[in-house]
Amino acid sequence: MMELECVAENRCFAGSVRRFRHFSNACQTPMRFAVYLPPQAQKERLPVLYYLAGLTCTEETFLIKAGAQRWAAELGLILVAPDTSPREARLPGDDAHWDFGMGAGFYLRAAQAPWQQHYQMYDYVTEELPALLAQEFSVDATRASIMGHSMGGHGALICALREPQRYRSVSAFAPVSAPGQVPWGEKAFTGYLGEDRQAWAEWDASRLVLRQRFPGEILVDQGLADPFLKEQLRPEIFSAACAEAGQPLRYREHAGYDHSYYFISSFMEEHLRHHAAALQV
Amino acid sequence: MMELECVAENRCFAGSVRRFRHFSNACQTPMRFAVYLPPQAQKERLPVLYYLAGLTCTEETFLIKAGAQRWAAELGLILVAPDTSPREARLPGDDAHWDFGMGAGFYLRAAQAPWQQHYQMYDYVTEELPALLAQEFSVDATRASIMGHSMGGHGALICALREPQRYRSVSAFAPVSAPGQVPWGEKAFTGYLGEDRQAWAEWDASRLVLRQRFPGEILVDQGLADPFLKEQLRPEIFSAACAEAGQPLRYREHAGYDHSYYFISSFMEEHLRHHAAALQV
Numbered sequence: 001m002m003e004l005e006c007v008a009e010n011r012c013f014a015g016s017v018r019r020f021r022h023f024s025n026a027c028q029t030p031m032r033f034a035v036y037l038p039p040q041a042q043k044e045r046l047p048v049l050y051y052l053a054g055l056t057c058t059e060e061t062f063l064i065k066a067g068a069q070r071w072a073a074e075l076g077l078i079l080v081a082p083d084t085s086p087r088e089a090r091l092p093g094d095d096a097h098w099d100f101g102m103g104a105g106f107y108l109r110a111a112q113a114p115w116q117q118h119y120q121m122y123d124y125v126t127e128e129l130p131a132l133l134a135q136e137f138s139v140d141a142t143r144a145s146i147m148g149h150s151m152g153g154h155g156a157l158i159c160a161l162r163e164p165q166r167y168r169s170v171s172a173f174a175p176v177s178a179p180g181q182v183p184w185g186e187k188a189f190t191g192y193l194g195e196d197r198q199a200w201a202e203w204d205a206s207r208l209v210l211r212q213r214f215p216g217e218i219l220v221d222q223g224l225a226d227p228f229l230k231e232q233l234r235p236e237i238f239s240a241a242c243a244e245a246g247q248p249l250r251y252r253e254h255a256g257y258d259h260s261y262y263f264i265s266s267f268m269e270e271h272l273r274h275h276a277a278a279l280q281v
Numbered sequence: 282m283m284e285l286e287c288v289a290e291n292r293c294f295a296g297s298v299r300r301f302r303h304f305s306n307a308c309q310t311p312m313r314f315a316v317y318l319p320p321q322a323q324k325e326r327l328p329v330l331y332y333l334a335g336l337t338c339t340e341e342t343f344l345i346k347a348g349a350q351r352w353a354a355e356l357g358l359i360l361v362a363p364d365t366s367p368r369e370a371r372l373p374g375d376d377a378h379w380d381f382g383m384g385a386g387f388y389l390r391a392a393q394a395p396w397q398q399h400y401q402m403y404d405y406v407t408e409e410l411p412a413l414l415a416q417e418f419s420v421d422a423t424r425a426s427i428m429g430h431s432m433g434g435h436g437a438l439i440c441a442l443r444e445p446q447r448y449r450s451v452s453a454f455a456p457v458s459a460p461g462q463v464p465w466g467e468k469a470f471t472g473y474l475g476e477d478r479q480a481w482a483e484w485d486a487s488r489l490v491l492r493q494r495f496p497g498e499i500l501v502d503q504g505l506a507d508p509f510l511k512e513q514l515r516p517e518i519f520s521a522a523c524a525e526a527g528q529p530l531r532y533r534e535h536a537g538y539d540h541s542y543y544f545i546s547s548f549m550e551e552h553l554r555h556h557a558a559a560l561q562v
Contacts, residue, residue: 011506011535012543067348069546225292254292262293265350 004136007032013073014039017063022132026123029089033129034059036069036079037137047143047168047279048078048133049272052125052152052159055184056103059083065261071272077279078139082125084152086118099184100191106179107155108203110192119192126159126166145169145275149264150228151176151184157205157218157238164214169278171219171271173264174226177238178206184232206241217248219274221267223257285417288313294354295320298344303413307404310370314410315340317350317360318418328424328449328560329359329414330553333406333433333440336465337384340364346542352553358560359420363406365433367399380465381472387460388436389484391473400473407440407447426450426556430545431509432457432465438486438499438519445495450559452500452552454545455507458519459487465513487522498529500555502548504538 008019015038024031040046049072051062062081063069072079085105091114094101101115110119134141146167148156153175160170179185180200189200201207222235229235235251242249257263289300296319305312321327330353332343343362344350353360366386372395375382382396391400415422427448429437434456441451460466461481470481482488503516510516516532523530538544 010539010541010543011504011537011547013547016537017543064346064542067351067546069543070348070351070550223292256292256297258291260291261345262291262298262350265348266292266294269351 004132012036013069015041015069015073017069019059024124024128026120026128027086027089027118029086029118031083031086031124032059033080033082034063035137036063036072038073038076038078040076041078041138045138045140046076046078047145048080048130048139049275049279050125050144050146050156051079051081052107052146052148052155053081053084054148054150054152055084055099057084057152058103061261065265066268067265068268068272071269075272075276077272077276078137080129080133082129085121089118091115091118097187100187104151104188106151106188106192106203107158108192111199112192112194115192121155122159125155126163130166143168143279145279147171147271147275148175149173150233150259153220154179154205158203158208160214160218161205161208161212162202164212169216169275170214171274173221173267173271174223174228174233174259175205175220175235175238177233177235178204180204180207181237182232182234206238209238209241209245209247213245213247216278217250218242219271220249220251221271222251222253223259223263224253224255225257226259226263228259285413293317294350296322296350296354298350300340305405305409307401307409308367308370308399310367310399312364312367312405313340314361314363315344316418317344317353319354319357319359321357322359322419326419326421327357327359328426329361329411329420330556330560331406331425331427331437332360332362333388333427333429333436334362334365335429335431335433336365336380338365338433339384342542346546347549348546349549349553352550356553356557358553358557359418361410361414363410366402370399372396372399378468381468385432385469387432387469387473387484388439389473392480393473393475396473402436403440406436407444411447424449424560426560428452428454428552428556429456430454431514431540434501435460435486439484439489441495441499442486442489442493443483445493450497450556451495452555454502454548455504455509455514455540456486456501456516456519457514459485459515461485461488462518463513463515487519490519490522490526490528494526494528497559498531499523500552501530501532502535502552503533504535504540504544506537507540507544509540
């Protein structure tokens with residue numbers, strides 16, 4: 001069993017950004033994640049807010065680009081950003097595509113060979129990482145929320161819809177809202193889950209929400225100048241499914257904003273306040 | 282004469298981040314810079330705050346990592362970040378070192394061949410870029426301030442000390458405070474200015490301040506866990522020179538902080554408020 005290895009630490013807003021490497025039992029390979037511990041973490045157990053990043057990102061992206069630490073320090077939230085896939089255990093073709101394999105784990109349980117050996121990001125994010133955090137940091141494990149961007153925005157939605165008891169709130173920036181009906185998702189689901197589209201239902205937020213609601217309002221922000229809006233993100237499918245299911249959804253469209261962290265950072269404070277309100281009850 | 286070409290634009294905090302490429306007369310090669318235009322720029326002429334980045338950075342680094350747009354949008358400041366050197370005109374050996382040549386222009390007027398052909402970053406930053414901005418954007422050219430980090434922190438100091446009439450305020454994060462006495466500076470000054478150390482005086486903030494004060498308090502933040510503190514940054518030399526010269530200096534040390542943008546972002550709001558106070562008079 002590999003120790004939790006701190007590979008980098010930087011003081012930030014009177015707290016610290018730390019990057020870790022450890023052996024993941026879920027993924028059966030070393031994994032990396034980053035944490036922001038706000039100053040309050042030295043004195044009390046704090047709630048945790050998970051952030052799942054999008055295609056090609058790493059565990060560093062969010063803490064470098066999103067500007068969230070400022071608000072986490074004010075609100076007393078621990079931020080946790082896992083990597084977007086296994087990287088050390090190599091599989092044939094895992095770096096052949098930027099939207100499949102490395103950097104593109106899609107936060108599900110892969111069932112197809114060879115990916116099922118390591119691409120178990122769902123269990124890693126929802127079970128292994130929370131247990132590790134509870135053991136290693138001054139975390140209040142009963143208070144957790146989840147958010148994400150693009151592929152990771154959808155990841156946050158499926159985590160919250162599949163296991164609503166684990167999360168107090170959920171939000172997403174420009175999520176891939178209906179992966180079973182768009183090119184990125186069809187490619188990933190075919191590769192990780194196989195050809196049987198029935199099996200895709202439990203990993204597609206727009207189908208999951210028809211079966212089980214999240215007990216709280218889901219917050220989604222979408223830029224209208226996002227180049228992936230119409231072909232890959234398809235927020236109208238998720239909105240329609242939420243309406244059909246009676247799922248409370250606050251879906252906001254923002255003129256002029258694109259898919260970048262310039263968009264994400266612009267609304268990060270509001271997302272962190274959304275989560276803090278749910279976590280600090 | 283090359284047009285001002287906008288190579289990227291991203292909406293951010295209700296304003297926009299734009300990156301430009303244009304032919305620089307000072308550097309005799311195309312140069313790049315980035316701008317953040319806050320929402321107020323649509324209606325009124327705004328003051329400009331220049332940010333000079335450190336070794337290896339580009340015009341993008343500041344706007345991606347520093348979290349400044351949030352405060353510029355609130356305070357009504359236009360942010361301008363030039364690249365750290367010419368890049369398109371290639372010179373022999375310009376990419377042989379990370380701390381000299383490309384990405385390491387040191388914001389001076391190179392006098393040594395072959396660098397003097399293109400490495401005229403001082404004239405580019407203090408004259409050409411402000412004139413271009415006044416022509417192309419809704420800028421109040423009478424109100425400008427300057428800040429920077431590391432090599433660029435020193436760049437900001439020399440711009441303000443050499444031409445105090447151009448800037449209302451100046452601040453620096455972890456500046457290379459006395460380049461004539463440290464390895465980074467000795468390497469750069471020898472290469473760009475030559476062996477004669479007398480000629481270095483007008484490009485070294487710790488010597489310049491003995492000749493001419495800046496009419497305002499200089500703000501400098503320094504992390505005490507900065508790995509470059511003792512060998513390259515040497516803030517004590519600049520502090521002593523300011524004391525000798527009677528130059529008002531607010532020099533702040535921060536335990537635990539390093540040289541990264543995690544440090545810079547932690548104090549960015551304070552720097553922008555420092556400049557806004559001087560610019561909005």
